[in-house]
Amino acid sequence: MLYHDFLKDKLIDSLRLNFSDKFSSDIIDKSELTIEIPNNKKFGDVSTNVAMVFSKKLGTTPNNLAEKVINELRKIEAIEKIEQVGPGFINIFFKINFWHDQLKVLLKKMERYNYKIKKKKICLEFVSANPTGLMHIGHARGAVLGDTISSVLEEVGHDVVREYYINDAGEQIKVLCNTINHHLNYNNEPINDLKNIYPGEYLKKVSKKMSNLLQKGEKKQLKNESEVVDVVMSDIKNDLREISVGHNYFVSEKKISNEKKVSILKNKLEKQKLSYYGYQDKPKSIDDDNWKKKKQLLFKSKNLGDETDRALLKPNGESTYFMSDIIYHQNKIDRNFDTLINIWGVDHSGYVKRLKLALEALNPNKKYNFEIKLTSLVNLIEGEKKKKMSKREGNYITLRDVVKEVGSDVIRFMMISRNADKKIDFDFDLVLSKSKDNPVFYVQYAYARSMSLVKIFNKTFDCNFNEIDKSDFDLSHLILDEEKALIKKLCNFFNVIMSSAKYYEPHRITNYLYEIAKDFHAYWGLGKVDTSKKIIMDENEALSRSRLFLIYAISQIIKKSMDILKINCPESM
Template sequence: MLFHEYLKNEIFEIVKKLLDKNNLESDFLKNNTFNVELSNKIDFGDLSSNVALVFSKFFRTSPLQLAEFISSELKQNKYVLKVEVIKPGFVNIFFTNSFWQNQLSQFIKLDGTYNYKLKTKSICIEFVSANPTGLMHIGHARGAVLGDTISSVLEEVGHNIIREYYINDAGEQIKKLYKTIVFHVENILESSKKKLSDDLYPGEYLKNIAQKIFKKFAIKDSNELKSFEQKIIDIILNDIKKDLVDLKIIHDNFVSEKKISSIDNINKLKNKLLKSKLAYFGFQEKPKNISSEDWEQKEQLLFCSKKFGDDSDRALMKPSGEMTYFMSDLLYHSNKIKRKFEILINIWGVDHFGYVKRLKNALSELIHDDYKLEIKLTSLVNLIKKGEKLKMSKRKGNYITMREVTKEVGVDALRFMMISRNADKTIDFDFDSLKIKNKDNPVFYVQYAYARCMSILETSKKKIKEIEKDAYKLDYLVLHEEKMLIKYICNFFNVIKNSSLYYEPHRITNYLYDLSKIFHNYWGLGNIDKEKKIITENDELTKSRLVLIRVVSMTLNKGLSLLKISSPKSM
């Protein structure tokens, strides 16, 4: 059992005992929860709980009085060293050394394997889904690594995961792509240097693709390209797949918008929307940024967005008969729900913020199957070089590709940084700091902690064999830094669990950095006091410390592996 859950169960029983004593209904506990968290400061104990703050109103007492009662009950536990109550009603618990040594022994027996599987669910996580109109940029990298890591964490706790990429291969962007390739091929045929118009995609990448097609298929007339639209998409999509594989990302499914958007499927969805009175044929309101002279009202299919608090009803079909992005997404999500996934997770950019509620409202009214839709929005990534933020514009074609960033800083650094903060927080991606070898480079700092552990274990092979033969003792691990390491190690599975529950892999990167910091500080003690060296003249003490180092290395390796980041044995 996770030690958080152990303490939570102990507190739960105390509260239940109080309910019984006062003849109160225990059903109250089912709908109310409290937190038990690892304390950040030594003065606040090993674990801290807000239980008294949560339940005091129900018991018609002050948080402090309830906290004192819980404290007095907890003190009877043989593993509890002491309990302190802090205003306005927090309960801080200090455990005995034997408790932590017992927790570490249990962790060692599990050999770094997460053994607290959750109820298995079928989950489809859609991420990246970049338009096949060019190479991916750094924003795509963030969504790619986030989606892939969430998938890995969910797999770790026992869920069945499908990594999915939705190919936007229909609509205006594909027409624009085709026109851009035709333009470049005509320039080659005519030996011309015409400039791109604003309605075409800029950049050298598509120009190079046009040259490849021209040479490979010996194009003599641009009209020959009419049958090449799918070939163009496939070329770009293969480049995207290659870049993803280089980043250690492999999708299980690639779902084509074109294939699921048959006339029959579109008509079925339209009729269902109309029958459910969620849509109607009408006229969209004039956008504020368009003058009355330039605005022409045309009848089109509209979704009843105002019913759900939107400021206007949103278009589902364009006057031309083409689908809007909204209709396309409804069709795609209907397709996913038909495939019987219990949870759908989408990783989108923060620019989709206003769109989330609209999609959820439409699906909840349209489809009543048992499913859950979660949408994680990723904030911006600022690229920084020599202390200055790089200015980029995809519209103008001057942006740094994910491929270029990967080549410059490496896969490990890119993956670590893309999940170093919560998805809704901006990331400052500093190229220079990721090339230096100190604690300001977080991925180096964590990898170096692992390499340092392996170096210690390599030089102590003989003693390691003795440990494997004999029953090791942990009684010697009494230093504050040793206790901190044990606490953090034993918290590892709880970090994984919470990362899976909240879809927040940054909890793991932060954990690994903090664990590395505690370890580096512990290692450094030996430079100040020889009695605190890991290898000492006392064999039993040395063996205990080597066990601790081995478990630190095991935890770092497991954490990095979960993030698909390498664990170098030497640096």
């Protein structure tokens, strides 16, 4: 059993023993209990918040609870020292041989680990870029984030459905079709009216494809909007495949928000007295002196805590985006998902509250969890200059161009290298460099270097390390502070994956990988300064075996993590 599971069980047992009259599994939730590795080793190998979290529930003080827990923990042979610090914090120091055993347990658990989660059915919607042009690097952030969160959730045991919501209705599709028809009929005429035409070379190429399709059908003008949407979506899907992103379902807004579905929702809202016909103030985005208020169907969101009531239907009777979003998300709820997760750009932040309020009002007795992760901007930097991009003006850098220049691995790692709400500076010079400042290279190089050490060991001692039975390896030689620190960090692997899944934050994994790589490279470098600290020592096979076992564990953690992230691990660089 790994240390965090082992300690949690011991801590819960001590609470049950010392507070039997008040202890109940209903009030003592093990998931609230944290076991952490302090940044400063003087605060122990691990620390726990058990006294702070459960003292009130058990009718005692943090200090009293900590004292009773410590008395029980002192009976554990593997514990060398235990301290109470401040108002109930407990710091624990383990004997070195405990960590040696933990390293072996870790490798066994790598084959199959039980995260002991309550399995959930999760719908994760991400990308959902408008089918009006090629994807840009900003779309890539949401794409990789959504795909990676899905992979992490699946890794811990959840069922995940990946969905892409195709915005194939509304004004932007009308403008798209206007653009295609314009190119079909006036191919060489310059575009001056940006309000009704999308600029850029890409849609000219789409027009050529459409021209061939229309000629086959003996048509001269595009009338079916779905024809051009299908062509653009085909290119978007190809671009997503290039960065190893896939979806289970592509949901059409046009199909899911048809007249029948709109009528059903409209009647439901009226029945629950959640809508009315009224007037909205002039939107801030409209700059038209002739604009007049018109009666339209509104959702009573102000009564529920929103700033204003939101439009469900336009004055002409057409559905708003809000109406379509409610229908789509109600469809998810009706499919009995336990959790809905959306990955949206930060520019959609204003829609979050109104959508959540609408779903809560429509489903007062339905249990589900709805999370929306907002992704911040991605700045493309080349030669210390930011590249300005505008999709509407047609001067943006496409995702496929970036993939050609830096590759999928770099894009996937960098897009999840920071928390979703933090901006990312995608520096071309940095991500193509071979230095520790390039986190992708640094981690991949750590794996390649570990594989190189295995080859050196095999050649030095005329054996095949991968075929050796490692269960009886003597790890007592691993006594350096650097070795102990690495072992502790490695043994935290499953905690990192679990917390990444719990909070939908895959940057925890990339940060962890970088720390492992940094410590590994530093450990490797010790032998350059002091030959007694070399990993492979010709004259000492036993010590070499112990140290290579540690290196092997590092390689397995890196490989497993990178597999979850869908990033390659080359064995040589």
